Amino acid sequence: xATTTETIDRPGALAPPSLSSRAKARMxxxxxxxxxxxxxxxxxVLPLGGMLMHAVENGEVGEALPGVAAEMQGWSxxxxxxxxxxxxxxxxxxxxxxxxxxxxxxxRLNYERSGYRALLSKTARSVRGIDRPQAGWAAxxxxxxxxxxxxxxxxxxxxxxxxxxxxxxxxxxDLRMDDNGSIxxxxxxxxxxxxTLARTLWIGFITTLLCLVLGFPLAHALxxxxxxxxxxxxxxxxLPFWTSLLVRTSAWIVVLQKEGVLNGLLTRLGIVDxxxxxVFNRFGLYVAMVHILLPFMILPILSVMKGISxxxxxxxxxxxxxxxxxxxxVYLPMTLPGVGAGCLMTFIIxxxxxxxxxxxxxxxxxxxxxxIAYYANTTINWGLSSALGAILLACIMLLYAxxxxxxxxxxxAGIQ
Amino acid sequence: xSSPTRVLHYAFCCVMMVFLVGPILAVVPISFSSSGxxxxxxxxxxxxxxxxxxAASGPWLPALRNSLIVGTGAMALATLLGTLAALGLARxxxxxxxxxxxxxxxxxxxxxxxxxxxxxxxxxxxxLTASYLGLIxxxxxxxxxxxxxxxxxxxRNFDTTLVRAAYSLGASPVHAFFTVTLPLIxxxxxxxGLFAFIxxxxxxxxxxxIGGPEQRTLPRQMFDxxxxxxxxxxxxxxxxxxxxxxxxxxxxxxxxxxxxxKPGSNA
Numbered sequence: 001x002a003t004t005t006e007t008i009d010r011p012g013a014l015a016p017p018s019l020s021s022r023a024k025a026r027m028x029x030x031x032x033x034x035x036x037x038x039x040x041x042x043x044x045v046l047p048l049g050g051m052l053m054h055a056v057e058n059g060e061v062g063e064a065l066p067g068v069a070a071e072m073q074g075w076s077x078x079x080x081x082x083x084x085x086x087x088x089x090x091x092x093x094x095x096x097x098x099x100x101x102x103x104x105x106x107x108r109l110n111y112e113r114s115g116y117r118a119l120l121s122k123t124a125r126s127v128r129g130i131d132r133p134q135a136g137w138a139a140x141x142x143x144x145x146x147x148x149x150x151x152x153x154x155x156x157x158x159x160x161x162x163x164x165x166x167x168x169x170x171x172x173x174d175l176r177m178d179d180n181g182s183i184x185x186x187x188x189x190x191x192x193x194x195x196t197l198a199r200t201l202w203i204g205f206i207t208t209l210l211c212l213v214l215g216f217p218l219a220h221a222l223x224x225x226x227x228x229x230x231x232x233x234x235x236x237x238x239l240p241f242w243t244s245l246l247v248r249t250s251a252w253i254v255v256l257q258k259e260g261v262l263n264g265l266l267t268r269l270g271i272v273d274x275x276x277x278x279v280f281n282r283f284g285l286y287v288a289m290v291h292i293l294l295p296f297m298i299l300p301i302l303s304v305m306k307g308i309s310x311x312x313x314x315x316x317x318x319x320x321x322x323x324x325x326x327x328x329x330v331y332l333p334m335t336l337p338g339v340g341a342g343c344l345m346t347f348i349i350x351x352x353x354x355x356x357x358x359x360x361x362x363x364x365x366x367x368x369x370x371x372i373a374y375y376a377n378t379t380i381n382w383g384l385s386s387a388l389g390a391i392l393l394a395c396i397m398l399l400y401a402x403x404x405x406x407x408x409x410x411x412x413a414g415i416q
Numbered sequence: 417x418s419s420p421t422r423v424l425h426y427a428f429c430c431v432m433m434v435f436l437v438g439p440i441l442a443v444v445p446i447s448f449s450s451s452g453x454x455x456x457x458x459x460x461x462x463x464x465x466x467x468x469x470x471a472a473s474g475p476w477l478p479a480l481r482n483s484l485i486v487g488t489g490a491m492a493l494a495t496l497l498g499t500l501a502a503l504g505l506a507r508x509x510x511x512x513x514x515x516x517x518x519x520x521x522x523x524x525x526x527x528x529x530x531x532x533x534x535x536x537x538x539x540x541x542x543x544l545t546a547s548y549l550g551l552i553x554x555x556x557x558x559x560x561x562x563x564x565x566x567x568x569x570x571x572r573n574f575d576t577t578l579v580r581a582a583y584s585l586g587a588s589p590v591h592a593f594f595t596v597t598l599p600l601i602x603x604x605x606x607x608x609g610l611f612a613f614i615x616x617x618x619x620x621x622x623x624x625x626i627g628g629p630e631q632r633t634l635p636r637q638m639f640d641x642x643x644x645x646x647x648x649x650x651x652x653x654x655x656x657x658x659x660x661x662x663x664x665x666x667x668x669x670x671x672x673x674x675x676x677x678k679p680g681s682n683a
Binding site for chain 1: 509
């Protein structure tokens with residue numbers, strides 16, 4: 001493949017190709033890669049970029065209530081806004097009455113301050129009949145609802161007006177902007193996302209650790225134990241690897257549940273009196289996740305171990321090292337690139353899990369992915385869903401870049 | 417290794433073998449049970465759960481059909497684009513090669529729930545949700561890295577002097593590709609395609625977001641079944657799928673590549 005068209009004219013030529021033919025060859029390479037790069041850009045990179053935008057996008061209020069949104073930009077934010085802002089709000093509400101964009105703006109404002117949705121629809125209904133208020137719009141609106149006389153109502157409108165907002169990212173980090181514009185922690189009962197992220201990373205960490213502790217000796221057995229035994233072992237590693245995730249998840253539920261196979265066995269043997277809670281909790285989640293992720297740890301370690309010549313260990317033994325010392329000082333360091341790749345893959349896949357926790361975990365074992373899906377699907381809050389996704393993605397990319405730099409992207413992919 | 421350590425190593429391996437395949441095999445007999453209880457002992461044998469799963473009026477056959485449609489489409493697209501890209505990468509003359517490789521395998525490292533939600537947001541705007549095309553495009557994008565990796569690994573062992581020999585005998589690059597290169601890397605291309613197919617066949621997160629009721633795939637049908645109440649018909653379907661897996665492993669071993677990166681993982 002590396003040959004250029006030039007060699008056709010000079011059969012068997014050994015001279016290096018000229019510069020122009022090298023440029024031509026490079027062009028061919030680029031044309032070969034281009035379709036996939038273009039395809040992934042459109043179907044993968046573009047959606048991810050869009051998702052990151054959703055995390056900060058804030059067009060709803062500006063679209064539905066453009067006049068008052070502009071007024072809010074010019075207002076200092078102290079006390080109550082000038083009469084012109086009240087007038088603009090009344091104009092905007094009349095114009096947007098009954099249109100879906102007003103509903104979107106209400107929902108957005110409701111995130112900032114609960115009750116805003118009702119306030120807006122009540123006000124929009126009332127101002128329709130008023131053409132020229134006698135005492136001015138400020139007095140008129142405050143008469144419709146006293147909340148228009150409260151600075152907090154206007155502070156919320158001001159926060160929600162710009163076309164970009166830190167609101168979703170702050171919420172995803174359990175922070176919020178208070179009425180004075182400074183960043184504070186969310187009230188204790190609303191702080192859930194940092195805990196969820198910490199739990200996600202913790203579950204990923206424990207799963208990776210368990211996979212390493214169990215996977216390393218298994219990988220070593222695959223290269224060191226006799227061929228026959230090792231190939232049976234290999235089939236046992238690969239069968240679950242290739243079995244559908246849902247098949248494995250349902251199998252674990254059937255084995256571990258209260259009336260399940262394992263509890264039946266344990267009670268029949270008299271080991272336990274009452275069935276144990278083995279699934280729909282953290283224990284069941286770890287069991288299922290380790291089962292699913294173990295091959296991702298074993299295979300990269302195995303591919304590195306296969307490349308380590310036994311003569312290194314013989315050399316260390318002939319120089320007088322105890323086998324344990326030789327293992328720790330000679331063998332182990334050589335396996336580290338495989339261990340790194342295995343840990344990275346296991347951790348990254350583990351923290352992104354959605355299906356398994358939702359099926360075998362309990363209510364307190366849900367991870368960030370659950371909330372990403374929940375806000376995208378159940379309560380339509382794309383901004384918060386995107387912000388949570390962006391934060392999880394940032395954690396993973398940071399790790400990917402660090403480990404990729406240490407051991408190379410090719411090794412993570414298993415092609416080096 | 418000294419012999420006690422060795423015995424311990426064997427014992428550990430045996431326990432792990434039970435852990436790895438035990439649960440999968442344990443549910444197989446229950447799928448033949450005459451009762452609906454998901455435990456042992458089995459009161460009697462029957463094929464009722466298989467009849468239920470394979471009934472023409474049931475939800476399972478349309479789901480299987482959808483999975484085959486989406487899987488085939490995604491496989492074709494991913495194999496074509498992935499093989500071309502791997503051929504380009506293997507020529508080793510592009511600047512920023514490791515950046516390109518990083519981009520091409522990125523769909524494998526981004527959690528599927530994130531890519532799935534992101535695609536859902538974009539596809540919803542352009543009317544691609546609840547369509548076969550949307551699901552095929554999404555699965556092809558997420559499955560393509562497996563083709564790139566498998567074909568790249570095959571090309572690593574490819575002897576480029578063969579192509580040079582073809583050129584020196586007067587073959588055009590296109591002719592040389594189809595008569596020399598492609599036949600030699602075909603096992604790699606086929607395994608890559610199989611990986612992409614299996615990825616799609618087992619994928620449930622993207623199917624949850626992008627597929628509509630018309631595109632309900634087999635994994636999605638299973639997901640809903642497991643979430644409600646598991647009955648032995650799920651296990652009958654599982655047993656059939658394990659059979660497919662075994663056939664697939666045999667096929668893959670024939671293609672000469674028993675291990676490798678596995679799709680269908682990011683759930």
